[in-house]
Amino acid sequence: MTSDLIKGIQSRERISIARAISIIESENEVSREILSAIFPFTGKAYRIGITGPPGSGKSSLTDKIIKSFRNQNKTVAVIGVDPSSPFTGGALLGDRIRMLNHHKDAGVFIRSMASRGGQGGLAQSTREVGDVFDAAGYDVILFETVGVGQVELDVIQATDTVFVVLVPESGDEIQMMKAGLMEIADVFVINKADREGANKLAITLKNLLSVLPNNPDVWKPKVVKTIAIQNDGIDELVQASEEHRKHIISTGHHHRKLKQRYIRKIKELIVSKFELEFWNDENQKILDKEIAKDRQKRLSPYQLVQKLHQED
Ligand SMILES: Nc1nc2c(ncn2[C@@H]2O[C@H](COP(=O)(O)OP(=O)(O)O)[C@@H](O)[C@H]2O)c(=O)[nH]1
Ligand SMILES: [Mg+2]
Numbered sequence: 001m002t003s004d005l006i007k008g009i010q011s012r013e014r015i016s017i018a019r020a021i022s023i024i025e026s027e028n029e030v031s032r033e034i035l036s037a038i039f040p041f042t043g044k045a046y047r048i049g050i051t052g053p054p055g056s057g058k059s060s061l062t063d064k065i066i067k068s069f070r071n072q073n074k075t076v077a078v079i080g081v082d083p084s085s086p087f088t089g090g091a092l093l094g095d096r097i098r099m100l101n102h103h104k105d106a107g108v109f110i111r112s113m114a115s116r117g118g119q120g121g122l123a124q125s126t127r128e129v130g131d132v133f134d135a136a137g138y139d140v141i142l143f144e145t146v147g148v149g150q151v152e153l154d155v156i157q158a159t160d161t162v163f164v165v166l167v168p169e170s171g172d173e174i175q176m177m178k179a180g181l182m183e184i185a186d187v188f189v190i191n192k193a194d195r196e197g198a199n200k201l202a203i204t205l206k207n208l209l210s211v212l213p214n215n216p217d218v219w220k221p222k223v224v225k226t227i228a229i230q231n232d233g234i235d236e237l238v239q240a241s242e243e244h245r246k247h248i249i250s251t252g253h254h255h256r257k258l259k260q261r262y263i264r265k266i267k268e269l270i271v272s273k274f275e276l277e278f279w280n281d282e283n284q285k286i287l288d289k290e291i292a293k294d295r296q297k298r299l300s301p302y303q304l305v306q307k308l309h310q311e312d
Pocket of ligand 2: 058
């Protein structure tokens with residue numbers, strides 16, 4: 001059964017891909033089987049993260065970026081991540097309408113991921129869904145995330161190229177530094193460049209970036225102005241991403257990134273495996289018993305951990 005599903009994924013059948021995604025979202029045994037089986041076929045897709053504040057135009061840009069890649073005959077998968085939405089497929093109405101533009105195109109697959117209940121597994125399952133698209137042979141995978149929470153950062157850090165989308169009004173560079181966007185951007189996108197202040201923001205950013213060392217091995221983030229609703233600057237943006245991609249490949253950075261991603265994944269799995277084993281009934285009971293006591297009467301966390309270890 002699983003092998004049919006794997007074959008279906010590899011021949012990019014939408015039904016198989018959709019099934020694999022729902023299995024991954026339910027996080028059961030079968031999902032691990034699938035992820036293991038597709039592993040050898042992953043690592044080929046180009047992953048782009050698109051992040052920025054709500055309303056900055058990420059979805060509008062995504063829509064146009066899809067078109068630009070499609071014009072180059074590349075297949076594109078999109079994963080929209082919205083940790084704040086409790087609904088599966090928590091896409092906003094506008095997003096749904098935009099998505100319909102690509103509905104009939106077999107070379108495009110769009111999927112939203114939302115947290116159901118806890119956010120714990122969202123970043124992980126998002127990356128795993130990315131692996132399914134990768135194994136299915138999509139050339140480009142776009143990850144659209146809102147803001148810079150931990151889930152978003154975890155998603156973004158697993159991409160090859162990061163677009164940070166700003167608007168002319170977000171001119172306050174200190175604000176951006178605080179948001180931690182400076183460190184993660186490979187390309188700054190100043191969207192809504194039809195509004196006043198786009199040039200000023202571009203100059204501010206370029207000044208900030210000019211302090212970076214002039215080392216050919218270190219990528220200097222690009223600044224690209226766009227008007228998503230007019231399809232303006234999109235090809236330049238896509239070109240900037242291609243340049244970044246070439247740069248990370250030629251400097252060996254991409255290779256290192258893939259290695260780090262592998263190591264991170266192993267460490268994550270080890271932690272969750274041990275946690276799962278550790279919290280057996282007996283240990284859980286010891287913890288519950290301690291919690292039931294008055295705070296002052298409880299063992300200190302350090303003492304309790306020691307006790308739990310001894311019991312183990
Ligand atoms: N004036 C202007 N409006 C834009 C531009 N790009 C997007 N918008 C509008 O900004 C709003 C938010 O866009 P959306 O793509 O949903 O932003 P997201 O929340 O970052 O995904 C929508 O009403 C868009 O039509 C642009 O380049 N110029
Ligand atoms: Mg959006």
